Amino acid sequence: MISAYTGKQVRQAEEPLLAAGLGDVLMQRAAHGLANAVVREFKSRGLRTYGAGVAVLTGKGNNGGDGLYAAAFLAARGMRTTAILTAGSAHPQALAAFEQAGGRVLYLSDAASGALVSEAVRADVVIDAVLGTGAKGGLRGSAADLVTAIADARAQARAEGFVVACDLPSGVDADTGAVSTPALAADLTVTFGAAKTGLLVDPGADYAGRVDVVPIGIEEHLDQPGLRRLEDADVARLLPHPARRAHKYSRGVLGVVAGSADYPGAAVLACRGALAAGVGMVRYLGPPEVADLVRRSCPEMVCSTGAVADNRVQAWLVGSGMGPDDHDQLQRARDAVTSGLPVVADAGALPALPDVMAPNVVLTPHAGELAALLKRLGGEEDRAAVEAGTLAAVRRAAALTGATVLLKGATTLVAAPAGDVFSQADGTPWLATAGSGDVLAGIIGALLAQEDSDVGRFREMGVEPEQRWAAVAALGAALHGKAGRAASDACSGGPIAAGGIADAIPETWGKVSMLSNAGVRKRNSHTLPLR
Ligand SMILES: NC(=O)C1=CN([C@@H]2O[C@H](COP(=O)(O)OP(=O)(O)OC[C@H]3O[C@@H](n4cnc5c(N)ncnc54)[C@H](O)[C@@H]3O)[C@@H](O)[C@H]2O)[C@@H](O)CC1
Numbered sequence: 001m002i003s004a005y006t007g008k009q010v011r012q013a014e015e016p017l018l019a020a021g022l023g024d025v026l027m028q029r030a031a032h033g034l035a036n037a038v039v040r041e042f043k044s045r046g047l048r049t050y051g052a053g054v055a056v057l058t059g060k061g062n063n064g065g066d067g068l069y070a071a072a073f074l075a076a077r078g079m080r081t082t083a084i085l086t087a088g089s090a091h092p093q094a095l096a097a098f099e100q101a102g103g104r105v106l107y108l109s110d111a112a113s114g115a116l117v118s119e120a121v122r123a124d125v126v127i128d129a130v131l132g133t134g135a136k137g138g139l140r141g142s143a144a145d146l147v148t149a150i151a152d153a154r155a156q157a158r159a160e161g162f163v164v165a166c167d168l169p170s171g172v173d174a175d176t177g178a179v180s181t182p183a184l185a186a187d188l189t190v191t192f193g194a195a196k197t198g199l200l201v202d203p204g205a206d207y208a209g210r211v212d213v214v215p216i217g218i219e220e221h222l223d224q225p226g227l228r229r230l231e232d233a234d235v236a237r238l239l240p241h242p243a244r245r246a247h248k249y250s251r252g253v254l255g256v257v258a259g260s261a262d263y264p265g266a267a268v269l270a271c272r273g274a275l276a277a278g279v280g281m282v283r284y285l286g287p288p289e290v291a292d293l294v295r296r297s298c299p300e301m302v303c304s305t306g307a308v309a310d311n312r313v314q315a316w317l318v319g320s321g322m323g324p325d326d327h328d329q330l331q332r333a334r335d336a337v338t339s340g341l342p343v344v345a346d347a348g349a350l351p352a353l354p355d356v357m358a359p360n361v362v363l364t365p366h367a368g369e370l371a372a373l374l375k376r377l378g379g380e381e382d383r384a385a386v387e388a389g390t391l392a393a394v395r396r397a398a399a400l401t402g403a404t405v406l407l408k409g410a411t412t413l414v415a416a417p418a419g420d421v422f423s424q425a426d427g428t429p430w431l432a433t434a435g436s437g438d439v440l441a442g443i444i445g446a447l448l449a450q451e452d453s454d455v456g457r458f459r460e461m462g463v464e465p466e467q468r469w470a471a472v473a474a475l476g477a478a479l480h481g482k483a484g485r486a487a488s489d490a491c492s493g494g495p496i497a498a499g500g501i502a503d504a505i506p507e508t509w510g511k512v513s514m515l516s517n518a519g520v521r522k523r524n525s526h527t528l529p530l531r
């Protein structure tokens with residue numbers, strides 16, 4: 001599990017060490033980690049470090065100090081290092097160490113900016129150490145102009161080097177992931193002590209590139225993370241596995257209320273996602289013509305035209321492919337949400353649900369649907385505002401509705417009403433295809449139906465029982481992303497259609513599960529390997 005913290009939380013964790021006079025030690029550890037990461041990046045790209053050019057964009061605070069110390073380490077390895085001071089001054093000890101190691105110092109002024117841009121554009125690596133967690137707002141003045149010019153050169157492929165952000169890309173808000181432009185998109189962000197929340201949230205994640213966390217000794221002072229990400233091992237631990245004497249009912253039955261005359265395919269894709277995601281049985285409820293297509297597309301399905309109350313299931317999926325005029329289906333969606341069972345509510349159901357729900361109801365809006373939901377609850381947001389502040393928007397929606405809210409996107413965020421947030425980015429842009437969300441709803445529905453009252457495996461991971469619905473939804477997002485990636489990889493990175501995501505789920509599931517075979521055997525009470 002990756003745990004992420006706000007800038008304030010990280011600074012609070014640093015306080016006891018700073019009070020003990022260890023400030024310079026922390027900075028040296030951070031700088032050492034940054035320098036090592038830069039060297040590793042050169043090696044992984046098959047590039048020589050000796051004689052390579054390093055340009056450090058250096059602010060006047062401690063972030064600039066980290067960059068200068070790191071550049072001093074790199075100079076000692078024979079790299080040609082140049083610091084471009086953006087604020088006229090820099091961390092004095094770090095600057096002295098840098099100059100002593102043979103680094104060259106240039107000062108940013110309006111007159112010199114053309115030459116400085118060329119310097120940065122020619123460098124094999126640009127280290128962005130202008131602003132860190134102490135920044136208020138984004139880059140301004142000539143520092144902003146410099147970054148704009150470098151970013152333009154990179155966009156026009158006039159710069160060959162790569163960009164490494166020191167702690168976070170300057171201009172990215174460490175807490176919210178909001179971006180004050182201009183900001184330089186990094187290939188790699190080397191962040192200190194702990195991942196910062198804003199690096200794992202869009203749009204900040206767009207600028208962070210890969211994120212490396214360098215431990216600096218503050219870790220034991222960190223409190224509860226504001227945001228978490230499930231890694232492969234967590235996914236493996238959370239995926240359900242049938243007990244040896246399981247039968248189809250004990251494995252969970254999912255009821256699906258989805259599809260309409262206009263969008264019958266959405267019901268089929270939701271059902272295909274669910275059938276592939278481990279559930280014992282899927283029942284479909286809806287108009288006869290949609291039921292007919294579902295039955296013909298998925299012979300495993302049990303279809304009926306009855307009411308929610310007449311069907312024994314462990315969880316419901318409602319809304320995929322439904323419109324505002326599908327009155328019978330919308331009534332079923334409302335009945336499912338008030339049944340007390342876990343529900344995943346998607347697309348067309350979202351405008352028709354009660355204002356206040358329960359944590360075991362998982363809403364799955366995209367940014368436009370989330371904006372509409374927030375407006376209905378009295379907010380001002382439009383789609384652009386949601387996209388610029390995804391974390392705040394998803395948290396607010398969860399707090400206002402009392403439901404778990406999953407915001408779909410390149411980075412998928414899931415907020416529990418009590419405040420826990422998960423962030424998953426397992427997929428590929430090819431997942432942005434019609435029907436992909438229906439498959440996601442199917443997966444989450446299937447996982448909800450398999451949830452039992454055993455909350456131990458969540459507790460072991462530090463997830464409280466009432467927040468586990470968010471973890472289950474994040475698990476679904478992870479599985480969906482990984483399956484989409486696997487489907488695309490199987491076509492050498494080519495495009496995928498939504499049905500391909502569903503088809504790739506079982507093998508993706510199997511491969512991830514192998515990571516925790518020991519745990520699986522423990523849960524199944526088997527001591528002998530299954531043959
Ligand atoms: N506190 C510590 O002990 C450690 C801090 N570390 C580094 O220190 C950073 C935080 O350092 P600081 O608190 O000095 O903050 P920053 O380095 O982020 O910068 C703050 C400085 O820039 C100025 N500033 C703020 N906003 C600005 C803006 N929009 N435009 C231009 N100037 C602006 C401030 O007046 C201040 O001088 C972290 O991101 C990390 O890189 C690491 O060295 C690890 C240890």
Ligand SMILES: [K+]
Pocket residue numbers: 063128129130131132165166167168169170
């Ligand atoms: K930075």
